[in-house]
Amino acid sequence: MSKARHPSVSPPHVGVIGAGAAGMTAALRAAESGARVTLLNAHPKIGLKILMSGGTRCNVTHREVNERDFNGGSRAFVARVLRAFDVPGTLAWFAQLGVELKLEPTGKYFPMTDDAQTVLDALLAANERAGVRIESGARAVRIRREVLGGSPARLHVGIQDARFSAEFGPAVARVGEEHWSVPDREPDRWLEADRLVLATGGLSFPRTGSDGVGYALALALGHTLVSPVPALTPLTADDPWCRSLQGLACEAELRLYEGSKRLVSTRGSLLFAHFGYTGPVALDLSRHWHRAARDAAPLVVASFTPGESEESLRRSMIEAAEREPRVSVRAFLSRSMPERLAAEVCREIGVDGGSMLGQLPRADRRTLVERVLRRPMSVTGTLGYEKAEVTAGGVRLSEVNPSTLESRLVPGLYLCGEILDVEGRLGGFNFQWAWSSGTVAGCSASA
Known part of the structure; x- marks a missing residue:
């Protein structure tokens, strides 16, 4: 998607804030399109979330990705960005980067090496070849827009250097649900750029440097937020099954209700853990649970x-x-669920699992059906941002141009990745959003 530039036109200087998947993609695309690019990363180490993703294997995308795989703002907005850089384009791009991918039966793509380091190394090497200047340990804490006469506005980024020592405290203070501020401390230096790409991510895995600074920067420039909540994070529960069934996985559908109103359902693998529930079906439900829990007890x-x-x-x-007069209740249930789970279902409703199914009283049959199809799960919360793979919420999509990802409020400012109000389900969809939105933002910022 790179563009040729007239030799008499001076290339723009593009600053990219955040060297995650979306930020590195945006920086690379801008540099390939002829821009001078500076990529800033707050944490001294780059790509920590990439290295942690997919069980350290990095699930780079999915076989089929469309707007229905995402939550958050306008699906038409998401669809437009995905069309600009789709799955076939992503697969071809990784081949160009030298990363051989494999498709697993689940529809997920992983590097052949089964090692996320392969993906990170390829992205860093490509940025280096393209001439991107990477500054790690450089935390952006201010953005200032300057207009001089009839000249195009310049954007200045205030930077604090290597401030990950505890003595300096947090970079961002949270005040209420949608109000964020950067502590009042002068930056160590300023970076001047023609355009800026904000790719700071959200709040998930804070030890990697995700502290919400992007929200503070966007708000200071006039943007508004859909309140962030943890997403793709395990559910906590007060449930005896979490002890007796710890480590057991099964297929399940989880349905979320507010009173009698069904809000959403997810289907997939459920894993019982000592703290509650995890596995894809629980992770996919977590953002919906957080939203519902703000107003009621879902x-x-x-x-x-x-x-x-x-x-x-x-x-x-x-x-x-x-057909089988001597089949037991437990044996019958075990045909559609793990035997340990079948035994717990029987125990919980007071039915002898070894008794013959045909001799089960009608009332017990009704109770059994009810428990198998509609068992209440005692969800008390989630493990929050510490274990969340992504953050739901973010900058409102109505404030961003879907064709370019340029801010409608601040000319020359582009936003991509997790900072926007877009969050995909588990399975490589959030990485696809990073590659797609990073490509659109980077190419647009360099034009």
């Missing part, structure tokens, strides 16, 4: 035979009892 209900109706389960029980 209820989570699980079905352990996803997609099956009450009528079909009852019919299956009757047919199994007629």
Whole structure:
């Protein structure tokens, strides 16, 4: 997507704030398009989230990605960005970077090495070849826009150097739900740029340097936020099953209710842990739980035979009892769920799992069906940003041009990645958003 530049036109200086997946992509695209690029990263180490992702394997994208795989703001906005740099384009790009990918049965793409370091090394090497100047340990704490006469406005970034020592305290103070501020301390130096790309991410995995500084910078420039909440984070629970079934995985559908109103449902693998529930189905539900919990006490209900109706389960029980008169209740349940889970279902409703299915009283059959299809899950919260893979919420999409990702409020400012109100489900979708939005922002900023 690089563009040729007339030799008499001086290349713009593009500053990129944040050297995560989206920021490195934006910097590379801008440099390939002819811009001079400076890439700033607050943490002394670059790409920590990339190295942690996908169990350190880095799930770079998914076989099929569309706007319905994302939550947050306008899906039409998301679709436009994804069309600008889609999955086939991403696969070809990684091949150009020298990263060989493999497609797994789940639809997820990983590097052949099964090592996230491969992806990070390729991105860093490509940026270096393109002439990107990378400054690590450089924390952006101010953005100032300067207009001189009829000349195009210049953007100045205030930088604090190597401020990850505890003595300097946090970079950002949070005040209320949507108000963020940078502590009142003068920057050590200023970087002047023609255009800026804000790719600071959100709040997930704060030990990697995600402290919300991008929110403070965007707010100071007039932008507004959809309140950030942790997303793709495990659910905590007060549930005896979390002890008796610790380490057990099963297929499940989780449904979130506010009173009698069903808000959302997720389906996939559920893993019982000592603290509560994890696995894709729980992680995908977490952002919705956080949103609902702000106004009410949401209820989570699980079905352990996803997609099956009450009528079909009852019919299956009757047919199994007629076909196999000696089949036990536990044996019948174990055909559609792990045996340990089947035993816990029986124990919880007071049914002898070893008793014959055909001799089960009608009232017990009704209770069994109810427990299999609609078991209340005692969710008490989540593990928060410390374990969240992404942050939901962020800068409102209505304030950004979807064709260029330029701010509608601040000419010359571009935003990409997790700082925007876009969050994908588990499976490589958030990385695809990083590659796509980084490409659009980087190419646009260099034009």
